[in-house]
Amino acid sequence: MAPVLPEALRERIVAEFPKYPEKRAVLLTALHFTQETFEGWIPKETVPEIAALLELEPIEVWEVVYFYAMFNSEPVGRCHVRVCTNLSCCLRGARPLMRRLEELLGVRPGEVTEDGRFSVGEVECLGSCGTAPVVQINNEVYRENVGIDDLPGLLDELRQRLDARDAEGESEG
Amino acid sequence: MTEELRLLLPSGDENWSSLADYESNDGYAAAKKALQSMKPEDVLEEVKASGLRGRGGAGFSTGMKWSFLPKDGRRPRYIACNADESEPGTFKDRQILERNPHKLIEGLLIAAWANTIDAAYVYMRGEYRGPYENLVTAVDEARAAGYLGKNILGSGMDFDVYVHRGAGAYICGEETGLMESLEGRKGQPRKRPPFPAVSGLWKQPTVINNVESMAHVPHIVLKGSEWFKAIGKEKSTGTTIFGVSGQVMKPGTYELPLGVPLREIIFEHAGGLRPGRSLKAVIPGGVSMPVLTADMAMEVDMDHDTLQKAGTLLGTGAIIVMDDTSCVVRAAIAIARFFRHESCGQCTQCREGTGWLHKLMKSVEAGTATLEDLDTIDEITSFMEGHTICALSDAAAWGSGWFVRRFRSDFEAHVHQGGCPFEGTSFEI
Ligand SMILES: Cc1cc2nc3c(=O)[nH]c(=O)nc-3n(C[C@H](O)[C@H](O)[C@H](O)COP(=O)(O)O)c2cc1C
Ligand code: SF4
Ligand code: FES
Numbered sequence: 001m002a003p004v005l006p007e008a009l010r011e012r013i014v015a016e017f018p019k020y021p022e023k024r025a026v027l028l029t030a031l032h033f034t035q036e037t038f039e040g041w042i043p044k045e046t047v048p049e050i051a052a053l054l055e056l057e058p059i060e061v062w063e064v065v066y067f068y069a070m071f072n073s074e075p076v077g078r079c080h081v082r083v084c085t086n087l088s089c090c091l092r093g094a095r096p097l098m099r100r101l102e103e104l105l106g107v108r109p110g111e112v113t114e115d116g117r118f119s120v121g122e123v124e125c126l127g128s129c130g131t132a133p134v135v136q137i138n139n140e141v142y143r144e145n146v147g148i149d150d151l152p153g154l155l156d157e158l159r160q161r162l163d164a165r166d167a168e169g170e171s172e173g
Numbered sequence: 174m175t176e177e178l179r180l181l182l183p184s185g186d187e188n189w190s191s192l193a194d195y196e197s198n199d200g201y202a203a204a205k206k207a208l209q210s211m212k213p214e215d216v217l218e219e220v221k222a223s224g225l226r227g228r229g230g231a232g233f234s235t236g237m238k239w240s241f242l243p244k245d246g247r248r249p250r251y252i253a254c255n256a257d258e259s260e261p262g263t264f265k266d267r268q269i270l271e272r273n274p275h276k277l278i279e280g281l282l283i284a285a286w287a288n289t290i291d292a293a294y295v296y297m298r299g300e301y302r303g304p305y306e307n308l309v310t311a312v313d314e315a316r317a318a319g320y321l322g323k324n325i326l327g328s329g330m331d332f333d334v335y336v337h338r339g340a341g342a343y344i345c346g347e348e349t350g351l352m353e354s355l356e357g358r359k360g361q362p363r364k365r366p367p368f369p370a371v372s373g374l375w376k377q378p379t380v381i382n383n384v385e386s387m388a389h390v391p392h393i394v395l396k397g398s399e400w401f402k403a404i405g406k407e408k409s410t411g412t413t414i415f416g417v418s419g420q421v422m423k424p425g426t427y428e429l430p431l432g433v434p435l436r437e438i439i440f441e442h443a444g445g446l447r448p449g450r451s452l453k454a455v456i457p458g459g460v461s462m463p464v465l466t467a468d469m470a471m472e473v474d475m476d477h478d479t480l481q482k483a484g485t486l487l488g489t490g491a492i493i494v495m496d497d498t499s500c501v502v503r504a505a506i507a508i509a510r511f512f513r514h515e516s517c518g519q520c521t522q523c524r525e526g527t528g529w530l531h532k533l534m535k536s537v538e539a540g541t542a543t544l545e546d547l548d549t550i551d552e553i554t555s556f557m558e559g560h561t562i563c564a565l566s567d568a569a570a571w572g573s574g575w576f577v578r579r580f581r582s583d584f585e586a587h588v589h590q591g592g593c594p595f596e597g598t599s600f601e602i
Contacts, residue, residue, distance in 0.1 A: 019335045021249075021375050027357035028340050032299065054357070067359040069341030070299045085602070086261045087460060087507045088418035088493055095601035124343065124511060125261035126300050129418035129491070130425045141303040 004045045005053075009037050013053060023054045027064055030054065031071055032139075040080050040138055041072040069123070070139070077112045077119035079158045081105075082136050085122045088129035093147070097133050098122060100148050104155060117162055118155075180276060180388050180414060181268055181428050188272035190307060192314040195275040201320055203391035207283045208328040216287040216394060223398035224410035225390075228265075229255050229346075229383030230459065230488050231564075232477050235390075239288050241370035242378050249291035250378040252284055253355065253369070254387055256297040256304075257339055257346035260459035261511060262491035265414035266384035268426050270297070270304035273388070274311035278334060280387035282320060283394055285332040288380055292333050295384075296351050299340040309336050343515040347563045348381045350517065361517045362563035385414060405431035409476035409487070417443040419494040420450070431487075432476035439470075439494055450496040454580065458488020460508045461568030463575035464501075485575075500599035501583050505576035506534045507602045512569035523566035526557040530573055537584055540592035547584055550577050 012033050016026045030050050034042050042065055051058045065071045072080070083089075083098045098120075102108055105118050112119045128134040131144035135154075143154065182189065189195045207216050221236025242250065254277070258266045269277055281293045297305055312334050315321045323331045337355055344350040345360035352374050354360035373379020389411055393401045402410045409431035415438055418424045422444030429438065435457065439445065446452060452467035457475065463485040465473065473483045480487050495504060509531040518524045533550050536542040554574030557566045577584050586594050593599070 022356065024357035025337075025355060028299075028354065029338060032338060032340065056357075060358075063359055064357070067342065068299075068339075071340055085507075086511060087504060087602075088262055088424075090503075090507055090602050091419040091493070091495065091499065091600050093600070123300075123341075124514065125259060125263075127258045127264045127267050127298065129262050129264050129493075130416055132418060132424070136300060139299070139302055142300075 003049060004043065005034070005049045006037065009033055010053065013050075024056060024060075027054055027056070027061065028068070031061075031065060031068075035071065036139070039078050040076045041074060044073075075112060075116075076121075077107075078117050078162060079137055080119050080121065081158075082121045082123040084124070084126045084128070084132070084134045084136075086125035086129075088125070089132040089134055092132040094133040097135075097146060097148055097151070100151055104151055117159070179392075179412060179428055180385065181272055181426070183428075189276070190272065190274060190311070192275060192311070192318060195273070199395065200275055201279055203395035204279050204282050204286075204320065205326055207286050207394050208326045208330065211286075211394075213287045213289065216283060219398050220287065220390060220393055223393045223401040224408065225386065225393060225401070226409065226477065227383055228385035228389075228413060228489070230260065230461070232487060235382060235386050238370070238382070239284070239380060241368070242288055242380065243371055247378060248289075250289060251374045251380070252281060252288075252290050252293035253348070253351060253374055253379055253381045254281060254293055254295040255346060255348070255351060255381060255383045256295050256301070256308075257343075257351060258301070258384070259298055259343040259346050260461060260489050260491060261508075262416065262418055262456060262459045262493045263489040264416045264418075265426055265490065267301065267304050268414055269384055269388050270301070270308050274308045275315065276388045276391060277308070277384055278311060278315050278320065280390040281334055282325070282332065283390050284380065284382070284387060286328070286330060290332060290380065292335065294355055294374065295334065295336045296345070296355055297336060297338055298345075299338045305336060305338060312336060342517075343511075344517045344563075344565060347565065350563065351381070352379070359517070361519050362565075364562055406474075406476045406478070408478055413490050415442075415475065415490045415492055417492045417494065419492075420496040420499065421446060421494045429475075432474045432479070435465075435473050435475055435492070436471050438475065438492060443492075443494070446494075446496050450498065452494070453497045453499050454495045454501055454504070454576075456491075456493040456572075458486055459491040460493070460511065460572045462486045462488040463571050464504075464579055466579050469579075498595070498598050498600070500538075500593055500595035501576050501580045502534065502538045502587055502593065503595075503599055503602045505573045506531065506538055508576075509534045509569070509573040510602075512565065512572065516565060516569070520561040520566060522557045523561050523569065526553050526566065527569045529553050530557075530569065534573060537587045538593055540587060540590065542588055544585065544588055547577055547581070547588070550574060 013030045135143040225235045226232045345354040349363035350360040427442045455470040513527040513531045554570035557570040
């Protein structure tokens with residue numbers, strides 16, 4: 001079977017080895033890189049290859065994938081939008097914000113829009129409580145002080161970005 | 174001059190992100206002083222004498238912690254620097270990472286000199302994209318300028334800093350959970366002993382300190398322990414970055430001496446409450462710490478001793494403010510839900526207890542709980558305290574359990590009324 005990990009990703013992972021006394025320490029980093037490469041999630045087929053690269057058993061990779069909230073073992077939208085619903089954000093309106101986001105996109109946590117572009121989720125305190133409510137898209141820099149009225153503009157911005165990326169992809173192909 | 178030696182610029186918006194800015198404000202002067210003119214043991218003594226206490230939550234003496242490292246010359250030795258910052262309400266280390274990252278690097282460098290350290294790993298929560306990029310840039314700058322690498326400042330010491338990303342698990346802020354995670358495993362805390370000073374990262378001697386704790390080290394070394402001790406209170410020295418969130422007019426971070434009155438932080442620095450509102454409850458140190466009623470909050474100063482006497486703890490200095498529109502049962506549910514989600518599941522008391530607390534709190538809000546259930550909550554919290562591998566279980570018990578003890582009448586009102594008296598007016602969770 002042909003390898004699923006692209007060569008560039010392998011090289012990126014291997015380049016991390018010298019920072020640590022053991023290869024295993026690169027596991028979380030390797031999973032982050034994998035997720036960036038595969039539109040926000042970790043396809044099943046990548047796991048044995050990551051394991052082999054780090055000289056681990058696949059189960060040792062799987063248990064890490066499942067333990068950490070940032071790793072997705074199922075596909076997510078190309079823009080995975082997470083709203084912090086911890087106390088400080090809820091004190092400033094995170095719940096109605098989350099509800100409105102679900103309405104606007106027509107998805108609940110765990111679902112992906114039909115076009116594969118969006119999914120939503122709740123996240124624990126993001127460490128940005130002074131600028132609540134806080135939203136994070138994929139692993140980008142936070143959107144802070146997000147009000148319900150900011151949502152349509154935010155979603156438009158993301159749609160335009162996806163359109164631009166699709167256009168780029170077509171011109172390359 | 175004093176102003177320039179703070180963790181953050183007093184005005185708040187500028188930053189010292191670049192090496193050039195930092196150097197023009199006495200940046201790396203402390204490192205030069207330490208590495209070129211002080212013996213490692215003298216640096217350690219200075220930090221010990223300053224009274225600096227850890228800013229990660231437990232408030233343990235930093236100098237004392239350093240002195241626990243074995244004197245047997247075993248190498249390599251590591252610093253694990255805690256930038257996991259996941260205690261709800263806490264957003265202070267991020268200010269340092271974004272606005273003054275070289276302060277942290279300089280602190281790590283001096284700590285390395287004092288303790289004969291070979292490398293530092295900064296374990297940063299994975300969601301912190303902005304702070305990550307910023308710190309990595311600063312580390313690269315510092316390396317290019319010779320502050321990291323081989324034979325630093327002609328001292329003969331080799332030392333480097335690596336920034337490591339977590340992936341979304343509160344328990345990885347617990348010191349041994351952090352080490353498990355850094356080594357590439359689930360972040361499940363280790364049993365102690367052995368303690369990290371003796372057997373930490375890859376079983377080698379390891380110092381673990383919070384970002385802010387490390388960032389205080391340069392000014393302690395440059396200005397001396399007497400200068401640092403003159404700020405704050407006798408057993409709570411120096412400044413700290415208080416984060417204020419929730420229902421205040423100006424949420425944000427405020428760097429102030431330890432021991433300032435909580436009332437002053439809320440009503441002066443953070444702009445007070447919304448017009449027409451009164452204070453209901455304040456959590457003084459992140460959601461792990463016992464909540465205070467409005468009356469208690471008006472009386473306390475923000476230092477270790479005063480808060481402990483008042484029946485709570487300073488924690489991370491993260492102040493969450495609730496006004497009189499807020500249903501405290503909902504706040505307790507939000508906290509219980511968090512701990513249930515974040516328990517790593519190794520200990521029965523914690524795994525089961527966090528689940529039960531969340532369930533019972535929800536039944537109070539739904540109006541299906543009895544007065545007996547309120548007593549059961551109390552029993553569960555005592556069963557969760559003091560018998561587990563790490564302190565998450567205690568934190569969960571304090572964080573939500575003290576709501577019932579200090580706001581009993583609100584909980585009873587839910588029981589008697591068969592629902593939430595604040596329906597439609599309180600925040601939603
Ligand atoms: C459940 C739990 C979570 C913790 N999270 C953090 C954290 O996010 N950041 C932090 O610095 N310390 C955290 N701590 C405290 C650390 O275990 C440790 O005491 C601290 O990093 C030591 O640094 P200091 O002495 O400089 O404060 C946590 C502790 C527990 C029990
Ligand atoms: S107390 Fe809770 S979080 Fe800590 S080790 Fe036990 S189960 Fe895990
Ligand atoms: S509670 Fe939302 S960022 Fe902290």
